[in-house]
Amino acid sequence: MNVHVLPAGPIQTNAYLLTEPARGEAVLIDAPGGIWAEVAPILKKADCRLTELWLTHGHWDHTQGGAELVRATGAKVRAHAADCAMIETPEVMERFMGERMNLEPVPVAHWVAQGERFEALGTTVEVRHVPGHCPGNVLFYLPALSAAFVGDALFKGSVGRSDLPGGDFEQLARSIREQIYTLPAATAVFPGHGPGTTVAGEKEGNPYVRG
Numbered sequence: 582m583n584v585h586v587l588p589a590g591p592i593q594t595n596a597y598l599l600t601e602p603a604r605g606e607a608v609l610i611d612a613p614g615g616i617w618a619e620v621a622p623i624l625k626k627a628d629c630r631l632t633e634l635w636l637t638h639g640h641w642d643h644t645q646g647g648a649e650l651v652r653a654t655g656a657k658v659r660a661h662a663a664d665c666a667m668i669e670t671p672e673v674m675e676r677f678m679g680e681r682m683n684l685e686p687v688p689v690a691h692w693v694a695q696g697e698r699f700e701a702l703g704t705t706v707e708v709r710h711v712p713g714h715c716p717g718n719v720l721f722y723l724p725a726l727s728a729a730f731v732g733d734a735l736f737k738g739s740v741g742r743s744d745l746p747g748g749d750f751e752q753l754a755r756s757i758r759e760q761i762y763t764l765p766a767a768t769a770v771f772p773g774h775g776p777g778t779t780v781a782g783e784k785e786g787n788p789y790v791r792g
Contacts, residue, residue, distance in 0.1 A: 582702060582726060585623055586771075590614035594642040595773055597730055600627045601702040608633045608701055609656070610721060610730045611773065612687070614645035617653055633657045633701060636687070637732025637773060638718040639664030640745075641674045647687035661710065662692040664717025693719060709760040713753020714741030720761065728769045729780075735761055735770060737778040740789045757783075757790045 585598040590613030597610040598620055607629040609620060624631055631654040636644060639660065644667070650656060666673055671684035695710040707722040711734040718741070720731040733741035735757055743750040761770070766781035784792025 582704070583627070584726070584728070584771075586777075587616065587619045588613075589616045589619055590642055590645055592642050593774065595771070595775075596620075596646075597771055598623060599702060600624070600629045602627050602629060604703055605629055606702055607631045608635060609650065610635045610771075611637055611643040611732070612645065612647040612650050613642055616646040617650045620650070621653070630654070631656045633659060634687075635721055635730075636660040636664075636668065636689075637720065637730060638715050639667030639671075640715060640733070641667075641671060641682060641684055643732065643773060644668055644671065644687050645682075645684060648685035651688060657690040658687055659691045659693050660687075660689050661694075661717035661719045663712065664715060665689070665692070667715075667717075711735075711753075711756040711760045713743055713749050713751075713756045715745065716747045718756075722764060722768070726769075727765065727767060728771060729761065729764055730771045731761060731773070733773040735778075735783060735787070735790075736772045736774060737770075737776050737783075738787060739775075740787070741773075754790045758792065762790075762792045 583600045587596045594613035600607040634656045693708045697708040704725040714733045722729045768780045
């Protein structure tokens with residue numbers, strides 16, 4: 582399996598394209614604005630079809646390109662129901678952003694839950710709920726890849742904002758300790774912004790949430 586890191590959109594939000602050429606399938610994690618233009622040539626080169634889109638949470642910069650992507654590919658969308666309002670009625674975000682952003686609803690086919698496991702790209706995926714940045718932030722953990730895609734819960738040397746609607750720092754810290762820091766130490770952490778890190782590195786050195 583190949584992991585393509587694709588920063589995109591107005592604030593360079595990380596999207597992650599997982600391709601499995603042996604199966605001819607691919608999955609995208611998060612959909613910042615304009616991401617389809619980045620994804621399409623990679624899929625063509627790898628001879629893969631995009632089967633699913635997994636949203637780590639419902640904030641606009643992670644969903645802005647979702648509707649276009651679904652129209653182009655028919656990909657099945659997974660997300661957490663706690664962010665349903667932001668994903669299906671994204672105009673609610675325009676009220677606290679204070680500007681018109683012309684966001685489109687993203688049709689979710691399956692609402693994920695804490696501890697859920699499912700099969701994709703020939704491997705098992707575990708969902709962990711990590712609220713605190715926003716109510717529906719989840720991570721997708723692929724044990725076979727030793728990788729966790731965590732949205733905006735945790736960054737290299739930092740953590741997600743908790744001052745937006747639905748945010749709560751104490752809840753975020755608890756989520757990080759209970760749901761991220763309990764993953765194997767060598768797990769690669771792929772955040773929603775910036776460079777990757779590891780569980781061990783953040784447990785030892787993150788100044789906001791110690792392990």
